[in-house]
Amino acid sequence: MDRISQLLNDVSATLSSSYMQYLVGAGKTILLAVIATAVGCIIGLACGILQTIPSEKDDNPVKRAVLFVIRAIIRIYVEVFRGTPMILQAVFIYFGIPYFFGNGARLDITFAAYLVVSINTGAYMAETVRGGILSIDPGQTEGAKAIGMNHFKTMTSVILPQTIRNIIPQIGNNLIINIKDTSVMFIIGYTELFAVHKAIVGAKFIYFPSAVIEMAMYLCMTVICSVLLRFWEKKLDGPQNFDIATTDTLALTSGMNTYIKKNKREDIHR
């Protein structure tokens, strides 16, 4: 029992002297994780669009060659960045560039961290998006083609919105993994939450109490993210019910744009 009260004392002492550092560290962690996950998603979606461009035997050879190269590049990108540790990728980019091009070419630490985590997440997301696209009924693509949509419009208007809805759980996984795994960015000197821990315990003998604080903070961040993602999922699903539009339809056709966005009854009657 007194070990626990001792721990609480140590935790509160550590917090009262260093809470700002923890908060800044947590802020840097969450910002890096959220932005890099978002950028990773964009990379993944772009790869998804590029990878699924149909190529047929009677297309011209230049187009087929270009598509082949695009697919090969994406494959290599995915294999390399998914198949190596992110910590080494950070080292390669942060130390590798100056090794070849001199210290002047060294990237900003923060930029390097964002770059590495984004690219790494993108490699995972590319596969996630590809799987997501495959899971959409081919009838959706045919419906879009049949009204004259090209590949890009089919993807952006019809397929990817449905794909995104289906892969939100996977995006959530990536976000949560990133919140935790960005700690490896200490290797290039990026001071996120875990780096704060190292700095603080290096100065004082409070290794375990600081770890308790860190645990609690990581868990808080990940749980909040989970809850927000669930909320987003619900929102994308839209309302369970719909309103029957019973009023005279002339009112509807007279340029009432808001009607499309808000399907409230008041809008119909205006």
Next chain:
Amino acid sequence: MSETILEINHLSKFFGKHEVLTDIDFSVDTGDVTSIIGASGSGKSTLLRCINLLETPTSGEIIYRGPNIKKIKGGAPAYRTKVGMVFQSFNLFNNMTVLKNCMVGQTKVLHRSKEEAKKEAMKYLEKVGMAPYINAKPRQLSGGQKQRVAIARALAMNPDILLFDEPTSALDPEMVGEVLNVMRTLAKEGTTMLVVTHEMAFARDVSNKVVYMNGGVILEQGTPEEVFGNPQHKETVDFLARFRN
């Protein structure tokens, strides 16, 4: 005055080594309602899919208002805006409301303004009796309702010709009527339609041309009176006999 919109010459289609369509020849004039009948597996869907290039024909040509469709500027997407398609399984966009389903092609492909697209969408949704449902998502509709929206979606693009691939085959029997009624109205209004169907009453009473397919070839074509009243082949007689009882 009717002019020829679509002309299919010597079209054939192989899936690998399997020849599914052999030397198909026929043409569609404005205002024609052509029914394509034939046993399951005879290549009816493949023919429709070749016509709007969801499948690439192995050989032969498709002439649309003069030029071969391979030469149409804008390629397959531009051509498809002129040739609408209604599928057996509806293929409505699940992520959009009924209204959005009928607007998205107009705004994204034809670059109409939102107002104009909405007006056009409402016009056709009213015609198919789905105007009250503009806020519903496809999953909230019955099969017959979905198919009527799919017809409105195709019509909103103002195509020159509408292709229907067994539009009532996935429907519960009590919903077949509502979709056929819409199609009857369209036919009366002079919409050019090419309809794959097992509804022999529709083929006989509504269409002015009937094409009977068997094993990947067009075995017989003519007016409903000719094909139903005086079939020339034993296969046709046998096929039609299965629908009479």
